[in-house]
Amino acid sequence: MEGIVMKSAADNIAVLGAGSWGMALAKSFCENGRRVRLWEFLADRAKKLAAERQDDAFLPGVTLAKDILITSDIEEAVEDAELVALVIPSHAMREVCGKLNSIRLAGKTIVSMAKGLENKTLMRMSEVIPDAIDEDLEKRVAVLSGPSHAEEVSVGLPTTVVVSSSELEVARYVQRTVMTPRLRIYTNTDMIGVEMGGALKNIIAIAAGVCDGLGFGDNTKAALMTRGLAEISRLGVAMGANPLTFAGLSGMGDLIVTCTSRHSRNRNLGERIGKGASLEQAMGQTVMVSEGVKTTLAAHELAGRAGVEMPITEKVKAVLFDGEDPRTAVSALMERHAKSELETDFLSLG
Numbered sequence: 001m002e003g004i005v006m007k008s009a010a011d012n013i014a015v016l017g018a019g020s021w022g023m024a025l026a027k028s029f030c031e032n033g034r035r036v037r038l039w040e041f042l043a044d045r046a047k048k049l050a051a052e053r054q055d056d057a058f059l060p061g062v063t064l065a066k067d068i069l070i071t072s073d074i075e076e077a078v079e080d081a082e083l084v085a086l087v088i089p090s091h092a093m094r095e096v097c098g099k100l101n102s103i104r105l106a107g108k109t110i111v112s113m114a115k116g117l118e119n120k121t122l123m124r125m126s127e128v129i130p131d132a133i134d135e136d137l138e139k140r141v142a143v144l145s146g147p148s149h150a151e152e153v154s155v156g157l158p159t160t161v162v163v164s165s166s167e168l169e170v171a172r173y174v175q176r177t178v179m180t181p182r183l184r185i186y187t188n189t190d191m192i193g194v195e196m197g198g199a200l201k202n203i204i205a206i207a208a209g210v211c212d213g214l215g216f217g218d219n220t221k222a223a224l225m226t227r228g229l230a231e232i233s234r235l236g237v238a239m240g241a242n243p244l245t246f247a248g249l250s251g252m253g254d255l256i257v258t259c260t261s262r263h264s265r266n267r268n269l270g271e272r273i274g275k276g277a278s279l280e281q282a283m284g285q286t287v288m289v290s291e292g293v294k295t296t297l298a299a300h301e302l303a304g305r306a307g308v309e310m311p312i313t314e315k316v317k318a319v320l321f322d323g324e325d326p327r328t329a330v331s332a333l334m335e336r337h338a339k340s341e342l343e344t345d346f347l348s349l350g
Contacts (some may be wrong), residue, residue: 006169009176010109011035014081016074016096018049020058020288021113022087024150030065032180037069039077041096044184046072057287062154066200074099083109085144086129089289090116090199093125097132105137111163112143115198115254116291117298120304124195139167142174143191144199146249149264153183160184162249164194167179186249194243194312196236200250200299200313201255202292204228205266207316208259210326212267213274224312225259231310235299238306266292279320296320311336 012059015026018040026038040046050070082119112125121126130138147159153159167170179185213219233246265288272282300317303310318324
């Protein structure tokens with residue numbers, strides 16, 4: 001890997017973003033013997049979190065060790081870090097990366113933990129980061145994804161995720177740094193597949209929540225998840241992903257947990273909509289960001305450009321943004337013309 005020499009593992013980690021996932025990762029890293037600095041954008045919240053070491057609005061019952069430095073000064077957070085974890089919503093990625101422009105990042109590895117697409121450019125986060133900071137960073141960027149609710153990682157429940165980079169040794173470096181006896185990490189060099197799986201499953205999770213809100217059953221959800229994985233795979237492969245990635249942790253694994261878990265903010269938002277709430281009302285009932293809302297618009301546009309059929313995504317967009325009744329949307333999906341299961345699936349694209 002020309003020009004890049006990796007250590008055995010990073011000792012100093014900056015976690016940018018102190019939401020539930022950022023707090024959970026900071027706690028996990030610290031317990032694994034790393035020196036951790038946690039950055040929070042809002043100065044008042046950073047000060048409060050540093051004093052109280054917990055925030056029940058984001059991660060109830062979880063306390064951060066005093067060894068974790070909590071700051072609103074991004075330069076202080078990143079200065080000595082060898083690995084910088086960007087644990088922020090995808091729509092804020094470019095803005096936060098802009099704050100890193102004046103900070104020396106040479107030799108640092110950047111890991112995106114966001115699961116979404118940039119709406120304006122339709123870029124994946126691994127594309128946004130070097131575009132917003134420095135193209136020379138591209139080979140040092142990795143992405144981490146998979147079924148990993150913060151509520152469970154923060155209390156040490158066994159969890160397995162995948163890290164991907166265009167450079168295998170970078171992925172292995174992150175693997176060595178992040179992996180613990182309770183957080184198992186696999187590597188994968190298919191960044192497109194890993195990122196697309198992590199982003200698009202949120203759309204299907206919203207649909208799963210709508211079905212829960214409407215009172216539908218297990219048959220409905222199983223069908224939705226299966227056909228949802230088919231259209232995630234179609235768009236991913238059209239963008240250059242390896243179809244096998246979608247059978248892995250960032251595809252099927254993350255789809256299962258996000259569509260079924262009580263912790264899933266996207267599923268929960270969909271359930272509120274299924275019970276009659278508007279999008280604005282549903283979003284107003286939580287401090288958490290539901291990445292699938294903005295991702296729905298980006299995925300719908302990407303599918304149109306690629307000529308890829310994504311009927312579930314199309315209906316989620318119609319319900320969220322065009323005022324379509326959820327029951328009408330489900331009926332429209334069920335009454336589509338008959339076809340073979342593999343007729344338009346990714347397996348037939350070759």
